[in-house]
Amino acid sequence: MNCKQFNSIKLEEVLQILGHLPTKQTEKEAWFLNPFAKENHASFKINKNLNYWYLHSEGIGGNNVNFMKKYLNASVKEVLEWAENQNFSSFQQQKTSNSKLENLSKNHEIIEIKNVQHPALLEYLKERNVENQTQFLQEIHYRMNDKNYFGIGFKNDSGGYEIRNKYSKICLGKKDVSTIKSNLNSVRIFEGFFDFLSFKNVENFLEKEPSNYIILNSVSMIHNIKNSLKDYENIELYFDNDEAGNRAVEMIENENKNVEDCRILYSDFKDLNDWLINKNPLNERQLKHRRR
Structure with a gap:
């Protein structure tokens, strides 16, 4: 899917997939609560004829690509990767006639x-x-x-x-999540595989029991795992400390029970790998052991 194709999809459908419904609408426009932040009065408007959005509270607007770049805090490439993995009803005919989009890196x-x-x-x-x-x-x-x-x-x-x-x-090849299963009733979710590898380095140090693991490989893939999370009794989240990470945590917390946001472990750092590189808790433990 390219930018032109994604921008041709009804933005109302995009918002619906993300879990946002209009507070009021007419034949020409629809109003939503701010998808980027919490608010009590709807300030996000869609012009249905132009398929264009405008956020009155911030004075910004644009097309579908502009919206998802801000929503996911992602690049255009990551936005299109996310869009390609959605089941947009208004894009099915285009999608079936363009099977060449199967791979992200075709050549x-x-x-x-x-x-x-x-x-x-x-x-x-x-x-x-x-x-x-x-x-x-x-x-x-x-x-x-x-x-x-x-x-x-x-x-x-x-x-x-x-x-x-x-x-x-x-x-x-095709963009997708990576799943490492252990047939247990708990799961830990990571944004990228370096965060997963970082966690495996400190798993024993943190005195964590074995678990299943899901690596998104991009926060834009979060919608691909929503249904599978219902099978777990405990869900631990290790996302980045940014707006996209905040939204991902909020989305999973709103739809599941027994969810733990584990970012407090590395709250002063960009992500789990950044924490491991700069704080290096394993070295601190070794240093304490030598002092005894």
Whole structure:
């Protein structure tokens, strides 16, 4: 899905998928409570003829892409990834006639998959303080636009790979979440796989019991897991400390019981991996042990 196609979808349908319903509407316009913040009086208006929104309380407006960029605090690419995974009724005919959109990185060829062993990748993992968690990762060598590349690969549930190195952050194949199941009744949810790897590094230190794990690989994928969360008695959230993370936590808390926002652990940092890199609680524990 491209920007033109996404902007052609009724914004009312987009808001409905996100859980926002109009407080009042006419043939030409619809009014909503501010989707970006809490308010008591509706200040968000949609012009149905133009499919254009305007937020009176902030004096801003735009099209669907502008709205989702702000709502998810995401890039245009991430917005389109999210849109591609939704079931918009007003886009079904276009979607079925354009099957080429199946892959996010279409013009690629995976050349080799092996254990992580390249010195540059091992050094990168060391910089992120997760060098001892390579059992969850693979080294992916691939070709794109007639050039060869390699990176750390983290597999998702659709067989695609999140690829990371010092200079690249892409997805090869279909974008999806990654699920690690243990047949338990609890689940921990992470925004990205470096946060998951960071947690595995400190799981014992935090005295946490084993659990199921869901890695979104982008906060825009949160709608793909909404139904599956009903199966869990306990849900722990480890999202980023930003507006998109706040909205994701609020969305899950509103629809589920026994939800714990675990960001207090790293409240002074951008995310869990940032906390591990800069605070490094494992080193603090070792230092205390040496002082005894």
